Amino acid sequence: xxxxxxxxxxxxxxxxxxxxxxxxxxxxxxxxxxxxxxxxxxxxxxxxxxxxxxxxxxxxxxxxxxxxxxxxxxxxxxxxxxxxxxxxxxxxxxxxxxxxxxxxxxxxxxxxxxxxxxxxxxxxxxxxxxxxxxxxxxxxxxxxxxxxxxxxxxxxxxxxxxxxxxxxxxxxxxxxxxxxxxxxxxxxxx
Numbered sequence: 262x263x264x265x266x267x268x269x270x271x272x273x274x275x276x277x278x279x280x281x282x283x284x285x286x287x288x289x290x291x292x293x294x295x296x297x298x299x300x301x302x303x304x305x306x307x308x309x310x311x312x313x314x315x316x317x318x319x320x321x322x323x324x325x326x327x328x329x330x331x332x333x334x335x336x337x338x339x340x341x342x343x344x345x346x347x348x349x350x351x352x353x354x355x356x357x358x359x360x361x362x363x364x365x366x367x368x369x370x371x372x373x374x375x376x377x378x379x380x381x382x383x384x385x386x387x388x389x390x391x392x393x394x395x396x397x398x399x400x401x402x403x404x405x406x407x408x409x410x411x412x413x414x415x416x417x418x419x420x421x422x423x424x425x426x427x428x429x430x431x432x433x434x435x436x437x438x439x440x441x442x443x444x445x446x447x448x449x450x451x
Contacts, residue, residue, distance in 0.1 A: 278345035308373035311344040326352040369449035376441040390442040401426030
């Protein structure tokens with residue numbers, strides 16, 4: 262990524278994400294810290310994903326929602342606010358977050374670099390590059406941290422991006438497939 266996000270900026274954007282979710286649950290307008298002009302990274306337009314992990318009994322963390330935009334015309338701070346609400350209330354894989362559930366969820370943010378075409382999939386660096394695959398009207402995305410969390414090697418990572426897009430393994434190498442890489446600044450509450 263061509264910019265860094267300071268610890269203070271990370272704290273602010275994580276607080277914004279949580280406030281965006283909690284204010285929706287409480288049926289009120291969000292109250293956000295004013296930072297105009299003080300934090301350029303927060304005003305930079307970029308794609309971002311917000312991931313919610315719920316801590317269950319016994320301390321096990323499970324996915325509770327994840328939504329993002331690969332690119333954005335909005336500043337990072339606003340993109341995160343919108344995606345936090347979408348992760349909490351709009352991820353079709355999960356029911357909307359309920360009152361009392363927000364406290365059980367940790368928030369992770371992935372601020373994305375611009376995408377680059379990937380002419381040689383063997384150059385993908387596991388844990389560094391996220392993947393975005395498009396083929397035949399289907400698309401899938403995996404954030405850079407996913408293969409590390411799953412313990413995948415490069416071949417497994419490349420095959421799983423195909424599965425995520427609803428395509429057969431190895432489809433990333435088809436002549437009509439478009440594979441892109443990106444990096445991310447990843448940070449969270451836990």
